[in-house]
Amino acid sequence: QKLDDIALRCQTLFTSPLSPRDRCRILNRVIFHEYGFTGNRSDFNNPNNLFIYSLFETIKGLPISLSLLYLMVAKRLEMELEPVGTSGRFMVGCYLEKEPFFIDVFENGIFRSLEDLLQYIDNNGLEADLGHFGSCPVGEVLCRCCRNLEQQFRLMFEDDKADLYQSFVNEFEANFEKRSP
Numbered sequence: 001q002k003l004d005d006i007a008l009r010c011q012t013l014f015t016s017p018l019s020p021r022d023r024c025r026i027l028n029r030v031i032f033h034e035y036g037f038t039g040n041r042s043d044f045n046n047p048n049n050l051f052i053y054s055l056f057e058t059i060k061g062l063p064i065s066l067s068l069l070y071l072m073v074a075k076r077l078e079m080e081l082e083p084v085g086t087s088g089r090f091m092v093g094c095y096l097e098k099e100p101f102f103i104d105v106f107e108n109g110i111f112r113s114l115e116d117l118l119q120y121i122d123n124n125g126l127e128a129d130l131g132h133f134g135s136c137p138v139g140e141v142l143c144r145c146c147r148n149l150e151q152q153f154r155l156m157f158e159d160d161k162a163d164l165y166q167s168f169v170n171e172f173e174a175n176f177e178k179r180s181p
Contacts (some may be wrong), residue, residue, distance in 0.1 A: 002056055003069075007031060007076035017091035021094040021111070027070065028044055028109030035059065037066060039106035047152040047161075050145055063090040063144055066105035085144055086117055093135065100133075107141075139176020144171050163172040 031037050040049050040060035044113045048054040055061040055069060067090050074081045074092075084093040084102060092103040092111070102112040112120075116131060121127070136144075146168040148149055153162035 003072050003076060006035060006073050009034065010073065010077055020079070020094050021101065023077070024081075024094060024101075024103055024109070024111070026105070027079075029142060031070060031073065032105075032108040037061070037069065038108060039063065039066065045152050045155055047156070049068065050149055050152075063104075063106040063139070064150070067092050068141075070105050070109075071102065081095050083138075084142050085134060085140060087121050087135040088124050089120065090144065091117075093133070095135075102133075119180075131156060137176065139172050143172045143176075146172065 010026050010030045013030070014023065018026075035053070036059050038060055040046070040058070040062065043049070043060075044062070048058070048064065049062040052065065052068065055065050061069070070092050071081055071083060079095055080094075081103075082093045082095065086093045086102075089106065091105065092105060094101050094103070102114075102117060104110045104112050117133065146165045150152050150162045150165040150169065153159070153165065155177065
């Protein structure tokens with residue numbers, strides 16, 4: 001219901017014609033400014049940051065949970081956006097314009113170009129893999145969420161929960177199709 005409410009609010013602000021970038025600006029306004037969703041910098045390693053129910057309770061999350069929220073609202077609005085699992089930061093991608101752009105949901109929806117992402121990766125000493133700037137398959141999204149949960153529960157010395165999420169990763173990796181290089 002909450003996702004439907006956010007989508008309905010966005011829909012009331014849409015007027016024709018709107019470019020994909022303009023539609024994303026409206027999503028940013030509603031999700032990040034009206035509803036107040038934001039990145040959780042103060043408690044980044046809390047596993048609750050990855051759960052959608054918790055995101056609605058605290059309005060704070062990680063790049064991947066905020067991206068999933070953004071994508072679920074966009075889907076209700078019949079927008080063609082994609083999950084993008086770049087090195088170091090999960091984002092939302094739009095490939096409908098001449099130049100693709102990426103929505104950095106952890107930074108309240110700032111639009112980033114491919115060049116911006118390459119600079120981010122370089123500045124943070126991460127490995128650049130151009131294959132990671134395309135759409136991320138659902139199986140990889142699930143694995144990334146579970147890997148994050150496994151790591152966060154290990155940090156909290158909750159090995160039973162960490163082992164559970166690692167078993168999910170193993171199952172997903174055995175059964176989903178990976179991105180081709």
